[in-house]
Amino acid sequence: MRRLLLLVWLVPLTIGTALLPGLLAGPAWAAFALLPLALLTWGWPMLGHNWRSWRYAERADDLLISRGVLWREETVVPYGRLQLVEVTSGPVERHFNLASVQLHTAAAATDARIPGLAPEEAERLRDRLTELGEARSAGL
Template identity: 55%
Template sequence: MSSPFDLPGVEWTSVSPRLVVARRVVSTAGTVVSLVVVAVVATLWWSPWWIAAGAALFALGAWQWWLVGRQVRAIGYAEREDDLLVRRGILFRSLSVVPYGRMQYVDVSAGPLERWLRIATVQLHTASASSDATIPGLPPEEAARLRDRLSRRGEARLAGL
């Protein structure tokens, strides 16, 4: 039985492994802040439940740390003749097909952490807000190349209409 996510002849391009680092930094910061809050509250109002809460938060943080690596490996994109494919997800998988002729504009963005790790996010905007596609974790050179290439292909498709 074939899956709607397995497309024959499609070569997927992976995102940078630096995206794992960025997402783990954010996840770890949230876990550490939560653990500090639990520790302070446990110090002020002692109860064994606070130890259980701290252990649960730590376990959740460790699980997120592991999961981020798998999530990032599941992100990929492929440029085809008439459209761009973007896939993501492990348990809840998604595959977006964005025709070049439907693209209105392409954004490249990078926050402070992304700039420090030398990665960027490319976001495609289409006429339909529900069909926008995002490709996080691209090296800046690849993000610029993809932005320019997608813009050219989108303009060429619109001109041909």
């Protein structure tokens, strides 16, 4: 998904920066295209790293979500604190047959999202979390 975004933005930019100065001001200026190209070649494996870094674990009493390579963030959400579990799937996600699970607690700062799950897994996770949330439900 993010690789797609990267491609969508950077490929035209590379071509654009290569063609425009190349045609207007001479071929030497086409070297400007190296910058987006470098970003593209660097970004491709980095996104792979980032994708691999997204993890989640259902523990006995809480859900652990960990993500990020350069900016690491790990979140623990106790099941009893879950207010709402959403499964969302945008048009692009649907095209690749993916879904994301978004968790909400009473604190808006809790940004617990698990993107890029297979729809069956997303639904299983949603049902499981709702069930656990009901069993361990606590007030505010």
